[in-house]
Amino acid sequence: MSEALCWLPVSELASLLKRRKLSPVELVQACLQQTERMNPKVKAFLTITAEQALDQARAAEREIRGGRYRGPLHGIPYAVKDLIATKGIRTTNGSKVTAQWVPDHESTVTTRLHAAGAILLGKLNLLEFAMGSGQKGLQGPARNPWDLAYSPSGSSSGSGAALAARMVPLTLGSDTGGSIRGPAKSCGVVGLKPTYGRVSLHGVTTLSWTLDHVGPMARSVADAAWMLQAIAGFDERDPYAAQEPVPDYSKPLKAPVRGLRVGVPKSYFFNKVHPDTNAALQAAMETLRKMGVVLVDVNIPQAPLYSTASAVILASESAAFHRTRLQQHAELLDPLVRERLEAGATHTAVDYIHALRLRTVLLRHISQVFEKVDILLLPAGNAAPRLEEEIVGTDLPPDPPPAPRPDTFNLANVTGIPSLVLPCGFTPSSPRLPLGIQFCGRHFEEATLLRLGHAYQLVTDWHNQKPPIAT
């Protein structure tokens, strides 16, 4: 029973907990046992807060027994990317520079999850400051549970790997240029980058003020919806947090998707997609058609400029944020992080402002696209690369880089629109690695993405596949 608990969706766990058929203590112990078994191989966790988690579980058990059930996350274990501040718990940012930092404050997202009764199991591996190389890492890189020689992708590498290895049912990641969605794709789980301002960034270490987002990762769309419900909403401690009311994200999960208009770009985003990925995407589109979804050809004007704007904004803002660390602790940084920060410092104010100005133009372009469609369908990248093939140190690829595909993630960061990645297949040959599909929506219309994603998961089984290592 103990191990089987690690495979259940949050909805089932919540039902068992609410009806007192399952104790939060039993559930936390099951997750800790799975973590103890898996983490030496997968290296998803940097810090495991076992004692604190068991204390919280015992408190949750008392509350539920006493009739004080808080809601669907009460007693549910979760873990967070280790750049999310947790008061009194080491928060390393995956960096030697901040390896011993113990925050004296709590992030808004963990505060809200705690208030919802969720139980923090620990802090998850990541690429240094969300921008390092895949091969490094404070305690070694996280590994892909589907094949340990492969990368879980980054920068929320541990957040994706922990879910796929069934260590924990919910995680939080952050996403400045695909860092939630890339690991979700590579690990065969669900990742949601919410609308800019939908979820407070208070207590989340900055990479780029303009492009940063924090959001839920889960094994199903429905589970991600529940987590989003708990963390979304205005926060006066985040100057960019939106006042927009938070809808009930569980309602659209029951709504029909027939007639939804889904735009598929005619050019750029599907250029040079690997044949395996393309086959999975085409099959997914056929499934959507059968569900009654209307697929529409769309044109995204100036598509390559999303990554151009992103590159300059990210480099400039990260160089500004880490300026003092670069001056004082350059030797402790991953060489790639150091190099990126130093290079970012060479951008002029005019370049940076021009990139911000370009962003507002692109924002209008994408708004016009959403006058014609409800959702934009994009690839989520190819299957995970081998760890050793990821960029390391100063050995950057030549210019122009041999990109196997155009960038498909930065569009949502630059414009701030919500974006959901979910599994849509596997590579046909060994090793069997997950493939993903990406849905983007209008600002603050996460509900529409969740509606389509959940409907797709009701008729497909990709999200229920289990890596052999985790069984």
Next chain:
Amino acid sequence: MKVTRRGLLPALAAGLTPAQAQQTAAPCVVGVSQERARALAPVLARRKTQLDALRAVVIEDGIGPTPGLPRR
């Protein structure tokens, strides 16, 4: 020694070859040593592709017949 000014001459003074200095356009990173500036030269050259793409974007400024992306 720290390089504290931008431009071709300071780049050459910092030890970059003329080709590297030309390639990077603004190779002198404030607060970065000559050694690091040399190491960064090829990185900056690669970044320049992205910067050139950005700089090539013309956004209409509203005060004349400027061709390019409409302003906002």
